[in-house]
Amino acid sequence: MPEYHETMTSSFRPRLAALALASLTFLGGCASLAPKYERPAAPVPEQLGEAAAEAPAVPVADLGWQAFFTDARLQQAIALALQNNRDLRIAALNIERARGLYGVQSADALPAVGVAAGETAQRVPGDLSTTGQGRVTRQYSATLGFSAYELDLFGRVRSLREASLQQVFSTEAARRTTHIGLVSQVAGSWLTLAADRARLELAQATLKSQGDTLRLTERRHELGVSSDLDVQRARTTVETARADAARYAGQVQADLQALQLLLGTPLPPALMPGSEATALGFAPLPAGLTSEVLLQRPDVMQAERDLQAANATIGAARAAFFPRISLTASVGTASSSLSGLFGAGSGIWSFVPQLALPIFDQGRNRSNLQVAQADRDIRVAAYERSIQAAFREVADGLSQRQSLVEQLAAQQALEDAASRAQFLSQARFERGVDDFLSVLDAQRSLYAAQQGRLSTALAQQLNAVTLYKALGGGWEAATRTAEAGDTPAAAAR
Structure with a gap:
């Protein structure tokens, strides 16, 4: 048996080598029929912002969130x-799924070699047997080979593989979009919680001071110095402050629940923002930019990857019009007895090339090509729309930034003036120069100015966060470096 095994191996090895060489020759000569990809021109103005400026030393897309958000509590939140959010976890799992699908599609580019062993038993009745007696025949076989391996002469398999790879890149970009969006949402929710807590503290402090004023006015009324009208006016300011305090208390709880939903876990008390967070600043962002920075946004990258996948699918649809050649080959042994399966003379082999050429398919291939081309055109429009939406977000953020700076300065000056007016009005009332109505008006003006300053400060902070996100920031550079070996391209290899 060893001698025959060597003889059989030397006999079939040249055939397999020749078959493998022929397959590699076919594969090396195949070409994709997909259209040559060209990035569509951006349908937006070239300039972002009011005036051109030199490119920043560090692009915003490479400015990690830890460098932009400098508050330690916000960083920890x-x-x-990033550790517990379920949307981000789903986005990461979608990458694993896309990589798995890419692996399945890539497997079609090479033959799947397998081993098969089996037994076939058959009983022949006597009237069909040459001996006139019923008998049972058995056949044993063991083979090694591949089945229905397609020679990709016209790039159908290659185009499908390319489309699947682009989908892997697309899901990676989608994860980055989710990552960046989560960072900005957490920052916005944390800052909103800080502003509402400051509003609540202001309302509670105003309620206390207005309550003291009401008690003093009631005492003055008992002594006949103030009228009942003064008492009722003082009471209106107290109830207004009480209503605001209750409203902001509920808003703080709603803000906290919204933030904890983003965190995926309860917010530790140590990370709770204080009223001082309303004056929190961030790393500076550039003012004048070109629209090319929009290409660094992951949602724009995702739209382009989807477009490239659709472009590759056209190649597969075109290849369907051409012949498809598939090969089935096997080598092994067969015998009527199990003991003779590897005996002398038991060697078998088969080679089955097949050619399939579509002739009358009722327009199926043409319709598939039409669908692929329509999908490509849809992806072009989606890519252009993503750039237009990105341009609007950045342009709006840049245009509002300077306006909010001026508004905040005006609100601060208004608060200072209202505070001075309230002090003077109180002094004039105590000296009998003005009536109590002027004091109440001054108190209301000061309270409104303080609330307005908090709202404007929050709007300025949210504008900075939104602009940072719109420019593609929020992806930690250290994280990107750590995951460089785990990119879709690395997984593809």
Whole structure:
């Protein structure tokens, strides 16, 4: 048996080598029929912002969130969200799924070699047997080979593989979009919680001071110095402050629940923002930019990857019009007895090339090509729309930034003036120069100015966060470096 095994191996090895060489020759000569990809021109103005400026030393897309958000509590809150948020976890799992699908599609580019062993038993009745007696025949076989391996002469398999790879890149970009969006949402929710807590503290402090004023007015009324009208006016300011305090208390709880949903875990008390967070600043962002920075946004990258996948699918649809050649080959042994399966003379082999050429398919291939071309055109429009939406977000953020700076300065000056007016009005009332109505008006003006300053400060902070996100920021550079070996391209290899 060893001698025959060597003889059989030397006999079939040249055939397999020749078959493999022929397959590699076919594969090396195949070409994709997909259209040559060209990035569509951006349908937006070239300039972002009012005036051109030199490119920043560090592009915003490479400015990590830890460098932009400098408050330690906010950084820890964002880190908690990146660890526990379910939307981000789903986005990461979608990448694993896309990589798996790419692996399945890539497997079609090479033959799948397998081993098969089996037994075939058959009983022949006597009237059909040459001996006139019923008998049972058995056949044993063991083979090694591949089945229905397609020679990709016209790039159908290659185009499908390319489309699947682009989908992997698309899901990676989608994960980055989710990552960046989560960072900005957590920052916005944390800042909103800080502003509402400051509003609540202001309302509670106003309620206390107005309550003291009401008690003093009631005492003056008992002594006949103030009228009942003064008492009722003082009471209106107290109830207004009480209503605001209750409203902001509910809003703080709603803000906290919204933030904890983003975090995926309860917010530790140590990370709770204080009223001082309303004056929190961030790293500076450039003012004048070109629209090319929009190409660094992951949602724009995702739209382009989807477009490239659709472009590759056209190649597969075109290849369907041409012949498809598939090969089935096997080598092994067969015998009527199990003991003779590897005996002398038991060697078998088969080679089955097949050619399939579509002739009358009732327009199926043409319709598939039409669908692929329509999908490509849809992806072009989606890519252009993503750039237009990105341009609007950045342009709006840049245009509002300077306006909010001026508004905040005006609100601060208004608050200072209202505070001075309230002090003077109170002094004039105590000296009998003005009536109590002027004091109440001054108190209301000061309260409204303080609330307005908090709202404007929050709007300025949210504008900075939104602009940072719109420019593609929020992806930690350290994270990107750590995952460089785990990119879709690395997984593809």
